[in-house]
Amino acid sequence: MSYCKGLLSRGLLILVLLGLVTGQLRYSVREELNHGAFVGNVVSDLGLDLKQLPSRGFRITSGNSKQYFDVNLGNGVLFVNRTIDRETLCEPTTQCVISLGAVIENPVEVHNIEIEILDINDHAPKFPRNDYYLEISESAVPGARFPVESAQDPDIGTNSIQTYKLSDNDYFALDLKTFNGNSKLIEIVLKKALDREQSAVHKLVLTAIDGGSPSKSGTAQISIQVMDTNDNTPFFDKSTYKASLLENSPAGTLVVKLNATDPDEGSNGEVTYLFSSYTPLKVRELFSIEPRTGEVRVNGVLDYEKSSSYELYIQAIDKGPVPMTGHCKVLVEMIDGNDNAPEIVVTSNYSPIAENSQLDTVVALMSVTDKDSGDNKLVSLTIQPNLPFKLNSFKNTYKLLTDGRLDREKCSSYNITITATDAGVPPLLSQKTLYVQISDVNDNPPVFEESSYSFYVQENNAPGVSLFSVKAIDADANENAFVSYLLLQGDVEGIPVSSYVSIKSDNGTIYAAQSFDYEKLREFRFVVQAQDAGNPPLSSSATVTVFVLDQNDHAPTILYPAPSSSTRSIEMIPRAAGVDYLVTKIIAVDADSGQNAWLCYSLGKATDPKLFKVFLHTGEIRTTRKVADDSITSYNITVIVKDNGEPPLSSSTTVSIAVVDRISKIVPDSQRHVKNNTSYSEMTIYLIIALCSISFVFLLTLLIIFILKCCKCNGSADPCCACCCGVPNQNPTEMYKQANNNIETRLPAGLQVQPHFIEVRGNGSLTKTYCYKACMTAGSGSDTFMFYNTGIPVGTGPQALIADRNLKRLSGQSFQNLIILKSETTTPVEPKHPNPDWRYSASLKAAMQGAVHMEGAAVLRGAAVGLEQQWPTVSSATPDKNKMDSSTTKTVRG
Numbered sequence: 001m002s003y004c005k006g007l008l009s010r011g012l013l014i015l016v017l018l019g020l021v022t023g024q025l026r027y028s029v030r031e032e033l034n035h036g037a038f039v040g041n042v043v044s045d046l047g048l049d050l051k052q053l054p055s056r057g058f059r060i061t062s063g064n065s066k067q068y069f070d071v072n073l074g075n076g077v078l079f080v081n082r083t084i085d086r087e088t089l090c091e092p093t094t095q096c097v098i099s100l101g102a103v104i105e106n107p108v109e110v111h112n113i114e115i116e117i118l119d120i121n122d123h124a125p126k127f128p129r130n131d132y133y134l135e136i137s138e139s140a141v142p143g144a145r146f147p148v149e150s151a152q153d154p155d156i157g158t159n160s161i162q163t164y165k166l167s168d169n170d171y172f173a174l175d176l177k178t179f180n181g182n183s184k185l186i187e188i189v190l191k192k193a194l195d196r197e198q199s200a201v202h203k204l205v206l207t208a209i210d211g212g213s214p215s216k217s218g219t220a221q222i223s224i225q226v227m228d229t230n231d232n233t234p235f236f237d238k239s240t241y242k243a244s245l246l247e248n249s250p251a252g253t254l255v256v257k258l259n260a261t262d263p264d265e266g267s268n269g270e271v272t273y274l275f276s277s278y279t280p281l282k283v284r285e286l287f288s289i290e291p292r293t294g295e296v297r298v299n300g301v302l303d304y305e306k307s308s309s310y311e312l313y314i315q316a317i318d319k320g321p322v323p324m325t326g327h328c329k330v331l332v333e334m335i336d337g338n339d340n341a342p343e344i345v346v347t348s349n350y351s352p353i354a355e356n357s358q359l360d361t362v363v364a365l366m367s368v369t370d371k372d373s374g375d376n377k378l379v380s381l382t383i384q385p386n387l388p389f390k391l392n393s394f395k396n397t398y399k400l401l402t403d404g405r406l407d408r409e410k411c412s413s414y415n416i417t418i419t420a421t422d423a424g425v426p427p428l429l430s431q432k433t434l435y436v437q438i439s440d441v442n443d444n445p446p447v448f449e450e451s452s453y454s455f456y457v458q459e460n461n462a463p464g465v466s467l468f469s470v471k472a473i474d475a476d477a478n479e480n481a482f483v484s485y486l487l488l489q490g491d492v493e494g495i496p497v498s499s500y501v502s503i504k505s506d507n508g509t510i511y512a513a514q515s516f517d518y519e520k521l522r523e524f525r526f527v528v529q530a531q532d533a534g535n536p537p538l539s540s541s542a543t544v545t546v547f548v549l550d551q552n553d554h555a556p557t558i559l560y561p562a563p564s565s566s567t568r569s570i571e572m573i574p575r576a577a578g579v580d581y582l583v584t585k586i587i588a589v590d591a592d593s594g595q596n597a598w599l600c601y602s603l604g605k606a607t608d609p610k611l612f613k614v615f616l617h618t619g620e621i622r623t624t625r626k627v628a629d630d631s632i633t634s635y636n637i638t639v640i641v642k643d644n645g646e647p648p649l650s651s652s653t654t655v656s657i658a659v660v661d662r663i664s665k666i667v668p669d670s671q672r673h674v675k676n677n678t679s680y681s682e683m684t685i686y687l688i689i690a691l692c693s694i695s696f697v698f699l700l701t702l703l704i705i706f707i708l709k710c711c712k713c714n715g716s717a718d719p720c721c722a723c724c725c726g727v728p729n730q731n732p733t734e735m736y737k738q739a740n741n742n743i744e745t746r747l748p749a750g751l752q753v754q755p756h757f758i759e760v761r762g763n764g765s766l767t768k769t770y771c772y773k774a775c776m777t778a779g780s781g782s783d784t785f786m787f788y789n790t791g792i793p794v795g796t797g798p799q800a801l802i803a804d805r806n807l808k809r810l811s812g813q814s815f816q817n818l819i820i821l822k823s824e825t826t827t828p829v830e831p832k833h834p835n836p837d838w839r840y841s842a843s844l845k846a847a848m849q850g851a852v853h854m855e856g857a858a859v860l861r862g863a864a865v866g867l868e869q870q871w872p873t874v875s876s877a878t879p880d881k882n883k884m885d886s887s888t889t890k891t892v893r894g
Contacts, residue, residue: 024111024112024113024114025040025042025045025046025111025112025113025114026113026114026115026116027039027040027078027113027114027115027116028115028116028118029080029084029115029116029117029118030117030118030119030120031084031085031086031117031118031119031120031122032083032084032085032120032122033080033083033084034080034083035079035080035081035082035083036079036080037079037080038077038078038079039069039077039078039079039080039115040077040078041075041076041077041078042060042071042076042077042078042102042113043071043075043076044076046102046111048076048104050075050076053073053076053104054073055106056104056105056106057103057104057105057106058071058073058102058103058104059071059102059103060078060100060101060102060103060113061100061101061102061103061347061348061365061367062098062099062100062101062347063099063343063345063347063367063369064098066082067081067082068080068081068082068084068098069081069098069100069115071102078113084098084117086117086118086119087123087154087155089117090117091306091307092154092155092156093156093307093308093309094308095116096116096117096119097114097115097116097117098114098115098117099112099113099114099369100112100113100114100115101113101347101367103347103397108394108395108397110367110395110396110397119155119156119157119159120155120159120212121155121159121210121212121213121214121215121216122155123153123154123155123159123216124153124210124216124217124218125151125152125153125161125208125209125210125216125217125218126151126152126153126218127149127150127151127152127206127208127218127219127220128149128151128152128278129149129220129278130220130221131220131221131222131223132148132149132206132220132221132222132223133223133225134146134188134222134223134224134225135224135225135227135322135324135325136190136194136224136225136226136227136233137226137227137232137233137324138193138194138195138196138226138227140190140193140194140233141190141193142190142191142192142193143189143190144189144190144233145175145187145188145189145190145235145239146187146188146189146190146233146327147185147186147187147188147239147326147327147328147329148186148187148188148206148222148327149186149276149278149313149327150164150183150184150185150186150208151164151208151218151220153208153210155210155212157211158210158211158212159210159211159212160210160211161184161208161209161210161211162209162210162211162215163176163208163209164176164184164186164206164207164208164209165206165207165209166188166204166205166206166207167204167205167206167207169202169204170191170192171190171191171192171194171202172188172189172190172191172202172204172224173188173189173191174186174187174188174189174206175187175188175189177239177240179240179242179331183311183331185239185240185329186206187239188204188222194226195226196226196227199226200225200226201223201224201225201226202223202224202226203221203222203223203224204221204222204223204224205219205220205221205222206219206220206221206222207219227322232262232263232264232268232324233262233318233324233325233326234260234261234262234271234316234317234318234324234325234326235260235261235262235316235326236258236259236260236314236316236326236327236328237259237260237261238328239328239329240328240329240330240331241256241258241328241329241330241331242330242331242333243255243256243296243330243331243332243333244332244333244334244335245298245302245332245333245334245335246334246335246337247302247303247304247334247335247336247337247339248302248337248339249298249302250298251297251298251299251300252297252298253297253298254295254296254297255287255296255297255298255330255332256295256296256330256332257293257294257295257296258273258289258294258295258296258314258316258328258330259294260273260294260316260326260328262316262318262324264318264320267318267319267320268318268319268320269318270318270319271316271317271318272291272292272316272317272318272319273289273290273291273292273293273294273314273315273316274289274291274314274315274317275289275312275313275314275315276313276314276315276327278313279311279312279313279314283310283311283312285299285300286298286299286300286301286302286310287299287300287310287312287332289314294314294316296312296314296330302334303339304334304335304336304337304339305336305340305371307334308333308334308336309331309332309333309334310331310332310334311329311330311331311332312329312330312331312332313327313328313329313330314327314328314329314330315327315328316328338372338376338424339428340370340371340372340376340428341370341420341422341428341429341430342368342369342370342379342420342421342422342428342429342430343368343369343370343371343420343430344366344367344368344381344418344420344430344431344432345366345367345368345369346364346365346366346432346434347365347366347367348364348365348366349363349364349434349436350362350363350364351363351364351434351435351436351437352436352437352438352439353402353406353436353437353438353439354406354438354439355406355407355408355438355439355440356406357402357406358402359401359402359403359404360401360402360403361401361402362399362400362401363389363400363401363402363436364399364400364434364436365397365398365399365400366381366397366398366400366418366432367396367397367398368381368396368398368420370422372422372424375422375423375424375425376422376423376424376428377422377423378422378423379420379421379422379423380420380421381393381398381418381419381420382418382419382421383400383416383417383418383419384416384417387403387404387414387416388402388403388404388405388406389401389402389403389404389414389416389436390403391418400416400418400434406438407438408438408439408440411438412437412438412440412477413435413436413437413438414435414436414438415433415434415435415436416433416434416435416436417431417432417433417434418431418432418433418434419431420432440476440477440478440480441480442476442480442532442534442535442536442537442538443476444474444475444476444480444538445474445532445538445539445540446472446473446474446483446530446531446532446538446539446540447472447473447474447475447540448470448471448472448528448530448540448541448542449470449471449472449473450542451542451543452542452543452544452545453468453470453542453543453544453545454544454545454547455467455468455544455545455546455547456546456547456549457512457516457546457547457548457549458548458549458551459515459516459517459518459548459549459550459551459553460515460516460517460551460553461512461515461516462512462515463512463513463514463515464511464512464513465511465512466509466510466511467501467510467511467512467546468509468510469507469508469509469510470485470508470510470528470530470542470544471508472485472508472530472540472542474532476532476534479532479533479534480532480533480534481532482532482533483508483530483531483532484505484506484530484531484532484533485503485504485505485506485507485508485528485529485530485531486503486505486528486529486531487501487502487503487526487527487528487529488526488527488528488529488541490526490527492521492524492525492526493521493524497524497526498513499513499514500512500513500514500516500524500526500546501513501526501546503528508528508530510528510544516548517548518548518549518550518551518592518593519554519591519592521548522547522548523545523546523547523548524545524546525543525544525545525546526543526544526546527541527542527543527544528541528542528544529541530542550592550593550594550596551592551596551645552592552596552643552645552646552647552648552649553592554590554591554592554596554649555590555643555649555650555651556588556589556590556599556641556642556643556649556650556651557588557589557590557591557651558586558587558588558641558651558652558653559587559588559589560585560586560587561584561586561653561655569584569653569654569655569656570655570656570657570658571583571584571621571655571656571657571658572657572658572659572660573623573627573657573658573659573660574627574659574660574661574662575627575628575659575660575661576627576628577623577626577627577628578623578626578627579623579624579625579626580622580623580624581622581623581627582620582621582622583612583621583622583623583655583657584620584621584655585618585619585620585621586601586614586619586620586621586639586641586653586655587619588601588619588641588651590643592643592645595644595645596643596644596645597643597644598643598644599617599619599641599642599643599644600616600617600641600642600643600644601614601615601616601617601618601619601639601640601641602614602616602639602640602642603637603638603639603640604637604638604639604640604652605636605637605638606635606636606637606638607632607634607635607636607637608630608632608635609637610624610625611623611624611625611627611630611635612624612635612637612657614639619639619641621637621639621655627659630659632659633658633659634656634657634658634659635656635657635659636654636655636656636657637654637655637657638652638653638654638655639652639653639654639655640652641653
């Protein structure tokens with residue numbers, strides 16, 4: 001502090017001796033002083049009245065954006081306001097001076113203050129790189145020199161680098177050459193020949209020491225690789241080149257021509273010049289070097305005020321297999337010229353200003369400086385026309401004032417370009433753009449980019465993932481334009497919308513709160529509100545519709561036959577079945593939609609894959625040739641049902657097909673399924689024994705009747721006798737007609753027996769119609785049926801199709817198209833009500849209600865077959881007014 005006071009006293013003494021009365025003060029302070037450090041008493045030195053300072057608006061202005069100094073209005077002391085780093089503020093080789101202005105209003109006075117920043121030893125020397133790598137051939141002779149880049153120290157004077165030191169070793173020494181004041185060229189000199197076989201790598205430590213008190217140092221590691229080849233390093237004819245250059249030299253001006261030679265021959269002796277990586281990027285932008293000739297030329301704009309000298313590090317590289325490098329330094333000294341344009345310094349900027357500001361409102365205060373002298377230092381300021389602003393000047397201080405009405409809605413801000421022109425020849429000018437913002441009120445609500453949004457989301461999404469974003473824009477500024485988002489209260493099918501989605505308040509990103517299921521929820525809507533942060537806040541809302549897209553996440557479900565590990569469907573076909581005979585039809589559905597629910601049927605495993613085929617889209621199983629051609633009595637086929645999703649899902653079912661000679665009775669349910677249930681094992685044994693006994697008795701009875709018939713058919717016209725006694729066999733159809741005629745002749749007069757019809761027709765997408773006729777004669781003692789299928793010959797022989805053999809298994813959720821009929825002997829005189837024993841399958845009713853088509857063969861079952869399952873009666877399913885007559889044809893549509 002005493003040092004600063006001494007400097008202050010000497011400065012004031014010089015001012016008094018020189019007789020300067022311009023109000024300019026000069027102080028000196030050290031860098032890195034803490035806040036509050038004393039600089040000088042400005043009020044006392046300027047001869048001002050301390051009591052009048054507050055009323056006259058005394059303040060300190062600086063051309064720098066950082067206010068390094070300030071004045072205590074209580075005592076007039078100028079003190080350090082923030083820590084000053086001289087190396088950051090000024091160039092290393094120039095004097096560091098900060099110019100301040102003491103502005104006093106009412107009336108306005110401006111005094112200049114210059115403060116010189118003195119350097120301290122606060123930086124240690126530092127090499128551009130911590131590690132250097134040199135490659136030296138073992139054939140290098142003692143005395144060979146290898147330049148090394150010098151260290152840098154931002155300090156100046158005695159605080160800068162003073163000397164270098166190399167670690168002790170037997171092979172290398174350090175040679176220093178001083179030039180340009182205190183700058184040094186460092187070269188490593190080889191003291192004795194190298195031997196790679198003894199030592200392939202040498203590690204050295206180079207230390208740079210400054211002259212501060214205490215001194216500071218910096219080190220760099222030097223790794224020298226001894227090359228085992230007889231190569232020569234390119235070397236320059238000078239280790240340091242010097243050149244002088246005017247600061248206004250145009251681009252392309254030759255600075256210096258380098259010359260490096262390599263004693264090697266061929267490509268090993270060809271040298272290429274380029275900047276070393278140690279040369280700063282800023283310097284490489286100002287200069288260029290021609291790789292082949294070594295000519296260094298100006299490539300940018302040189303400014304003496306920015307730097308009075310430049311150091312260029314050049315390296316010469318040969319084109320050998322292992323390139324060798326030589327180094328040199330180029331020192332460029334700059335010559336000053338009149339090339340400084342005026343500099344505009346804005347001391348105060350009162351932006352933003354209210355849009356209802358009055359005329360002549362102060363917007364900004366500024367000053368102008370020019371480093372040149374004489375007429376070149378006379379400066380005038382102007383702004384562009386047609387702006388609601390104007391300039392007023394007083395000495396070297398300028399005011400920017402309002403000169404018209406402001407309207408933020410028309411123009412929210414202005415870029416005012418201030419042009420300063422000096423009086424030089426030719427004149428130089430500079431421009432500074434002042435940004436003036438007009439303050440706003442919260443008069444615009446947020447506006448969504450769209451009034452309503454529609455987004456599509458795949459089902460089975462992970463909870464918490466980002467789905468989409470909404471965005472609203474507010475035309476206001478600052479907090480009035482900050483938009484936050486929220487979900488308005490609402491529900492989707494009675495559930496709050498917050499259970500489905502959530503929103504991030506700051507950016508409008510919407511997240512899924514749960515995983516969506518297309519089969520349960522296909523779309524939902526909610527409202528998003530955007531609200532700004534103004535006072536009072538303004539808001540707007542938008543409707544968001546979310547559509548859930550289906551994924552293939554359900555495999556096909558086989559309704560008939562229902563797949564089960566313990567039950568297998570059994571279908572029966574006659575051995576007389578021909579080509580394209582309908583065995584059964586696979587019915588399946590898929591819970592998905594669109595192409596994910598398109599089903600395709602294909603044949604999997606089969607006992608004889610060439611006998612059966614499965615239609616791709618209908619699921620019908622048909623024969624490809626006559627069944628009678630094979631001797632096999634049973635087949636197992638597996639049908640695969642696959643959807644059209646990506647990836648596709650599939651299900652399969654196995655159908656057992658039994659080949660029989662003739663079907664006279666409908667096989668009961670207990671015989672159509674093979675059940676692996678140990679609880680029925682004993683009953684199964686009893687049923688097998690009873691079945692064998694009944695079959696034996698039946699065959700024995702047929703044999704006895706056959707013998708008796710043969711013995712009594714002496715010349716009889718009975719068809720059976722014709723078969724037994726050699727009478728020519730009649731056509732089965734004619735036999736059937738004859739039998740009917742015989743029955744009619746034996747009936748009482750007036751009694752007509754009409755056949756009973758049950759017609760089952762397709763509905764909707766059915767492709768065929770099947771008509772089944774139950775023909776019962778008066779002499780029928782048991783349930784006797786004749787079924788006619790469209791397109792199939794009818795007869796009493798083995799070739800006749802008695803019924804469609806599509807027996808549908810009754811289990812699970814399968815749709816079973818079942819009609820159970822029982823014959824009744826009635827007369828037209830006394831029509832009877834439908835027999836209560838006629839039963840409809842419960843699953844048939846479900847199939848009819850669900851529009852599941854009965855296509856293929858219907859299963860007909862006689863009442864003689866004992867069913868344990870109880871079915872709804874016809875009377876309960878059909879109103880009494882629709883009682884059927886025995887001769888009436890009924891149509892049942894699926």
